[in-house]
Amino acid sequence: xxxxxxxxxxxxxxxxxxxxxxxxxxxxxxxxxxxxxxxxxxxxxxxxxxxxxxxxxxxxxxxxxxxxxxxxxxxxxxxxxxxxxxxxxxxxxxxxxxxxxxxxxxxxxxxxxxxxxxxxxxxxxxxxxxxxxxxxxxxxxxxxxxxxxxxxxxxxxxxxxxxxxxxxxxxxxxxxxxxxxxxxxxxxxxxxxxxxxxxxxxxxxxxxxxxxxxxxxxxxxxxxxxxxxxxxxxxxxxxxxxxxxxxxxxxxxxxxxxxxxxxxxxxxxxxxxxxxxxxxxxxxxxxxxxxxxxxxxxxxxxxxxxxxxxxxxxxxxxxxxxxxxxxxxxxxxxxxxxxxxxxxxxxxxxxxxxxxxxxxxxxxxxxxxxxxxxxxxxxxxxxxxxxxxxxxxxxxxxxxxxxxxxxxxxxxxxxxxxxxxxxxxxxxxxxxxxxxxxxxxxxxxxxxxxxxxxxxxxxxxxxxxxxxxxxxxxxxxxxxxxxxxxxxxxxxxxxxxxxxxxxxxxxxxxxxxxxxxxxxxxxxxxxxxxxxxxxxxxxxxxxxxxxxxxxxxxxxxxxxxxxxxxxxxxxxxxxxxxxxxxxxxxxxxxxxxxxxxxxxxxxxxxxxxxxxxxxxxxxxxxxxxxxxxxxxxxxxxxxxxxxxxxxxxxxxxxxxxxxxxxxxxxxxxxxxxxxxxxxxxxxxxxxxxxxxxxxxxxxxxxxxxxxxxxxxxxxxxxxxxxxxxxxxxxxxxxxxxxxxxxxxxxxxxxxxxxxxxxxxxxxxxxxxxxxxxxxxxxxxxxxxxxxxxxxxxxxxxxxxxxxxxxxxxxx
RNA sequence: GGGCGAUUAGCUCAGCUGGUUAGAGUGCACGGUUCACAUCCGUGAGGUCACUGGUUCGAGUCCAGUAUCGCCCACCA
Numbered sequence: 001x002x003x004x005x006x007x008x009x010x011x012x013x014x015x016x017x018x019x020x021x022x023x024x025x026x027x028x029x030x031x032x033x034x035x036x037x038x039x040x041x042x043x044x045x046x047x048x049x050x051x052x053x054x055x056x057x058x059x060x061x062x063x064x065x066x067x068x069x070x071x072x073x074x075x076x077x078x079x080x081x082x083x084x085x086x087x088x089x090x091x092x093x094x095x096x097x098x099x100x101x102x103x104x105x106x107x108x109x110x111x112x113x114x115x116x117x118x119x120x121x122x123x124x125x126x127x128x129x130x131x132x133x134x135x136x137x138x139x140x141x142x143x144x145x146x147x148x149x150x151x152x153x154x155x156x157x158x159x160x161x162x163x164x165x166x167x168x169x170x171x172x173x174x175x176x177x178x179x180x181x182x183x184x185x186x187x188x189x190x191x192x193x194x195x196x197x198x199x200x201x202x203x204x205x206x207x208x209x210x211x212x213x214x215x216x217x218x219x220x221x222x223x224x225x226x227x228x229x230x231x232x233x234x235x236x237x238x239x240x241x242x243x244x245x246x247x248x249x250x251x252x253x254x255x256x257x258x259x260x261x262x263x264x265x266x267x268x269x270x271x272x273x274x275x276x277x278x279x280x281x282x283x284x285x286x287x288x289x290x291x292x293x294x295x296x297x298x299x300x301x302x303x304x305x306x307x308x309x310x311x312x313x314x315x316x317x318x319x320x321x322x323x324x325x326x327x328x329x330x331x332x333x334x335x336x337x338x339x340x341x342x343x344x345x346x347x348x349x350x351x352x353x354x355x356x357x358x359x360x361x362x363x364x365x366x367x368x369x370x371x372x373x374x375x376x377x378x379x380x381x382x383x384x385x386x387x388x389x390x391x392x393x394x395x396x397x398x399x400x401x402x403x404x405x406x407x408x409x410x411x412x413x414x415x416x417x418x419x420x421x422x423x424x425x426x427x428x429x430x431x432x433x434x435x436x437x438x439x440x441x442x443x444x445x446x447x448x449x450x451x452x453x454x455x456x457x458x459x460x461x462x463x464x465x466x467x468x469x470x471x472x473x474x475x476x477x478x479x480x481x482x483x484x485x486x487x488x489x490x491x492x493x494x495x496x497x498x499x500x501x502x503x504x505x506x507x508x509x510x511x512x513x514x515x516x517x518x519x520x521x522x523x524x525x526x527x528x529x530x531x532x533x534x535x536x537x538x539x540x541x542x543x544x545x546x547x548x549x550x551x552x553x554x555x556x557x558x559x560x561x562x563x564x565x566x567x568x569x570x571x572x573x574x575x576x577x578x579x580x581x582x583x584x585x586x587x588x589x590x591x592x593x594x595x596x597x598x599x600x601x602x603x604x605x606x607x608x609x610x611x612x613x614x615x616x617x618x619x620x621x622x623x624x625x626x627x628x629x630x631x632x633x634x635x636x637x638x639x640x641x642x643x644x645x646x647x648x649x650x651x652x653x654x655x656x657x658x659x660x661x662x663x664x665x666x667x668x669x670x671x672x673x674x675x676x677x678x679x680x681x682x683x684x685x686x687x688x689x690x691x692x693x694x695x696x697x698x699x700x701x702x703x704x705x706x707x708x709x710x711x712x713x714x715x716x717x718x719x720x721x722x723x724x725x726x727x728x729x730x731x732x733x734x735x736x737x738x739x740x741x742x743x744x745x746x747x748x749x750x751x752x753x754x755x756x757x758x759x760x761x762x763x764x765x766x767x768x769x770x771x772x773x774x775x776x777x778x779x780x781x782x783x784x785x786x787x788x789x790x791x792x793x794x795x796x797x798x799x800x801x802x803x804x805x806x807x808x809x810x811x
Numbered sequence: 812g813g814g815c816g817a818u819u820a821g822c823u824c825a826g827c828u829g830g831u832u833a834g835a836g837u838g839c840a841c842g843g844u845u846c847a848c849a850u851c852c853g854u855g856a857g858g859u860c861a862c863u864g865g866u867u868c869g870a871g872u873c874c875a876g877u878a879u880c881g882c883c884c885a886c887c888a
Contacts, residue, residue: 010847010848011850012848012850014850180886198884198885205888227888228888229888230888231888274887275887275888276887276888279887279888280888284887284888285888287888291886291888292886292887293886293887293888294886294888295886296886350888352887352888353885353886353887366886398815398816399815401814401815402814402815402883402884405813405814405815405883405884406883406884409884409885500882500883501882501883503883504883504884568824568825568835568836569823569824569825569835569836570824570825571824571825571826573816574816574817574824575816575817575881575882576823576824577823577824579822579823579837581822581823581836581837581838582823582824582836582837584837584850585836585837585850587850588848588850588851589850590850591848591850591851592847592848592850592851594847594848594850595847595848595850595851596847596848597847598847598848599847599848600847601847602846602847603847638827639827642827644827646824646825647825647826647827650825650835650836654835661847661848662852662853665847666852755853755854758853758854759853759854759855761842761853761854762841762842762853762854762855763854763855765842767842767843768842768843768845768853769843769845796845799845
């Protein structure tokens with residue numbers, strides 16, 4: 001390689017270097033693990049949360065890419081066998097929500113298209129959107145292996161889903177049964193407990209009179225039971241009234257019957273200890289099909305539930321005259337009618353908790369239906385033990401408690417969804433109701449029980465909860481269930497990195513499924529980042545209009561600045577704000593580095609590239625900066641190893657800016673311009689600066705990869721010995737050298753004098769350009785000697801002329 | 812109803828296993844066109860580490876309690 005002057009453009013323009021640098025990385029093939037990994041190399045595999053296929057980059061993505069890429073680049077530089085499999089998630093319910101809105105605008109709907117055409121339309125839609133997010137992730141610098149790009153609806157995932165379900169079924173961990181589930185009337189599907197988000201709301205508590213049945217069976221106008229309810233519309237599904245067995249006020253009622261308004265159904269009055277005598281009137285209506293408590297009560301008393309809503313929560317034919325009304329309209333009319341009849345006794349504002357669909361916000365309706373469940377008890381116990389016994393560690397540790405609490409109280413997982421976009425449950429029914437689960441792509445050849453041929457079987461129409469396929473991600477992306485080279489080499493993964501908001505949705509599910517299916521923890525470490533909040537600390541949301549578009553920020557500030565701003569001053573699991581001030585500061589740092597490099601390149605003495613590694617003892621400036629570099633390297637490495645990404649970034653950027661730029665380069669200028677310096681000294685001083693810069697680039701590369709890579713190339717052209725590797729991406733992480741305490745102490749004393757002198761100038765109002773005398777009074781002969789030794793730095797740095805007086809020993 | 816977190820300079824946040832004058836950035840004040848950089852340089856002001864007790868030679872750091880804010884979990888009509 002011919003060396004010589006290398007140049008960087010005089011101005012740093014954010015966003016300019018990224019495309020060509022990323023292209024160089026891609027062409028190097030370094031994102032893809034080598035076919036023959038180095039012997040005994042440690043392994044580092046990231047588990048990435050696959051973003052929603054229909055989504056577009058938001059700040060949360062920017063944060064996870066930054067954190068993961070930081071770790072990846074660090075471990076790659078350590079020479080480890082690294083892998084980051086990128087991909088996207090089909091996001092069943094979320095994707096349908098998006099497509100349904102588009103169809104609505106086109107005058108179409110799920111119903112008008114039907115399942116097959118709807119799915120065709122979805123695939124076309126996905127084809128348009130599925131690369132968007134990946135391309136955006138690349139703009140942030142994600143050093144993922146794009147040759148292994150995956151999708152939770154690809155054939156590999158589909159097969160993993162079938163096999164996983166079959167194994168769960170064969171192990172008796174799957175059952176199908178009637179249950180009261182969370183139903184979203186807008187999405188028209190079951191949702192899990194996790195997707196049912198509770199919100200405090202102000203509702204109304206109505207007190208309604210249920211007349212007792214008279215001797216003739218007709219309602220007795222003079223005798224009634226008053227019942228308090230927040231949902232009067234559900235009375236259409238009442239099957240009983242209940243009181244507490246010890247409640248004296250109502251004891252005489254037990255065993256009698258009341259007449260349901262409007263429908264004249266006879267309701268037995270029962271006694272059940274679940275009733276709180278202190279609440280309302282002490283008597284409650286029992287509506288097993290629409291209330292979880294009532295469902296349990298009904299079961300205890302052998303009552304048959306009556307469902308009164310259809311899938312869109314309109315009153316069905318069981319509701320008599322109210323049939324066809326929306327549930328809230330039905331409520332209004334029923335309350336009005338009761339009031340007219342004089343049977344509305346009271347109406348009070350009432351604080352209550354209401355479940356809403358996580359996706360669309362609609363009030364969740366408990367609905368009685370037959371569902372697929374996964375038995376979670378044994379799965380959860382293993383997932384719990386893994387963390388308790390330290391085989392998987394969660395960072396920060398406080399989330400281990402939340403994880404444990406959730407798993408200890410887990411309920412069975414309703415995995416079926418009445419949607420179309422997703423993996424269809426591989427279960428078939430024969431006319432006799434037997435269930436056959438098959439993991440074969442073409443389905444079973446016959447009923448497992450009665451051996452009827454496949455032609456007489458029909459497949460379940462429900463699909464899986466999106467998190468079921470996501471829960472297989474760490475291994476379905478590596479070829480599981482086959483014993484592939486990737487599985488052997490990269491499983492289990494090392495670090496699963498994600499936001500704390502999906503610890504239950506995703507992390508816990510991966511642990512449960514991973515342990516059951518592969519007998520090993522899918523990853524050793526769970527690193528949870530905080531959430532990015534908008535200015536003022538509120539959650540970002542499109543409806544609030546406070547979303548900062550990371551793509552715009554990258555255009556304006558550069559990907560390096562966005563990454564640095566998301567890293568400095570953060571700690572795992574804690575929320576953070578991104579402010580314009582922080583972004584500007586980060587961009588300024590990139591600019592600073594660029595200019596420092598320009599100075600180094602521009603100040604290269606002739607033939608400097610011919611100098612080998614200097615062995616002679618350098619100047620104080622050189623020894624000091626090398627010692628500080630050693631300290632910073634050790635600190636940065638330690639922080640990286642402890643996942644203190646914020647501390648790492650702060651340490652390294654601080655070193656580069658303060659120690660290197662503000663002090664070393666200024667001291668080096670003095671030495672480089674010294675007319676008395678020998679050529680070899682000048683070369684040595686410059687080379688030290690170039691070598692330290694090279695290590696700064698290595699240390700900074702994980703967090704600001706683009707600028708450092710570009711500077712590395714220029715530095716390599718000027719001084720190949722400093723860089724050694726053509727790409728910084730694959731350069732080695734620096735080893736911490738020995739510190740030089742003597743040099744550090746000498747520097748500190750010198751710097752104190754300079755700072756004191758500058759302070760005196762400012763206080764005395766001495767013009768910045770004026771060179772004034774400075775009298776130093778050493779405390780002893782050694783101090784005098786030391787002062788003399790650093791005079792050459794003090795004088796230009798403080799713009800003074802030193803007079804070093806005789807030692808004053810009086811103090 | 813449980814549980815968790817936060818509370819440190821005007822603002823945004825770091826402070827690991829308790830140890831010398833509590834840090835950073837930004838903002839502010841003042842001064843700077845020195846040939847890398849005004850996306851910069853220099854100097855400076857600014858904190859009873861929410862509050863109350865306790866442990867300790869010593870606490871922002873550990874313990875108990877209180878307050879405010881936020882989050883998670885939870886089938887009471």
